[in-house]
Amino acid sequence: MPHDLDNTIALLAHTPAALDALLRDLPDQWTAGNEGDSTWTVFDVVAHLAYLESSDWMGRADTILQFGETRPFGSVDRVGFRRESQGKSLGQILDEFARRRAENLERVRALNLREEDLAKRGRHPALGVVTLSQLLATWAAHDLTHLHQISRIMAHQYREAVGPWSAYLGVMQCAGHSSR
Numbered sequence: 001m002p003h004d005l006d007n008t009i010a011l012l013a014h015t016p017a018a019l020d021a022l023l024r025d026l027p028d029q030w031t032a033g034n035e036g037d038s039t040w041t042v043f044d045v046v047a048h049l050a051y052l053e054s055s056d057w058m059g060r061a062d063t064i065l066q067f068g069e070t071r072p073f074g075s076v077d078r079v080g081f082r083r084e085s086q087g088k089s090l091g092q093i094l095d096e097f098a099r100r101r102a103e104n105l106e107r108v109r110a111l112n113l114r115e116e117d118l119a120k121r122g123r124h125p126a127l128g129v130v131t132l133s134q135l136l137a138t139w140a141a142h143d144l145t146h147l148h149q150i151s152r153i154m155a156h157q158y159r160e161a162v163g164p165w166s167a168y169l170g171v172m173q174c175a176g177h178s179s180r
Contacts, residue, residue: 003137005113013105015143016098019046022150024091031090035156035176042153044081045146046093051081053100057139058107064122064132065111072123108136152176 023031023042031042040048056076063073085093111117118133155171166172 003118003133005108005118005133005136008136008140009105009108011140012101012143015049015147016094016101018147019049019150020094020098024094029157030154033153033157035153040149040153042150043085043090043093045150045153046090046097047081047085047088048078049143049146050093050097050100051084052076052142053097053104055080057135058104060122060135061108061111061132064120064130064135065117067122069121069123069129072125075125148174149176 023046034041034044060073063071088096113132118131118136120132121129122132122135124130152171152174155169159166159172162169162172
């Protein structure tokens with residue numbers, strides 16, 4: 001499916017509510033467990049999403065629109081959320097994510113992006129030349145990646161409890177999204 005800005009905004013707008021409906025007020029067994037050494041918890045994933053709302057997507061969009069390929073994107077601290085989320089509850093992080101996402105989507109809408117804007121190119125430090133359209137599509141796919149990761153982490157908490165049914169549960173077989 002080709003990138004469509006309205007579809008992207010629709011998906012991005014739904015993610016905070018989907019996470020809130022799934023996660024708010026769940027017992028810690030679901031949100032504080034991980035998949036093993038050096039893996040993230042559900043709390044970590046939500047904190048990561050909230051953090052990137054203030055440190056990644058719109059900054060990169062602004063860089064493309066203002067500087068094109070002449071200024072590469074700054075690096076993003078993928079674990080910067082650890083400092084920012086320290087001492088906060090999952091409910092607080094969910095609220096921050098929803099607020100930041102709403103603000104960012106207001107900014108995207110206010111840009112009144114046209115096809116020629118979406119075709120503008122920027123420079124990713126590792127990937128090279130990318131378009132604004134690709135950045136926005138990646139923002140939506142990034143949400144989906146982490147929704148998948150959250151379901152996988154949660155299912156992992158019942159890996160033994162499901163017994164032999166694990167053979168029929170695809171979420172129990174998934175090797176992860178960042179194995180490359």
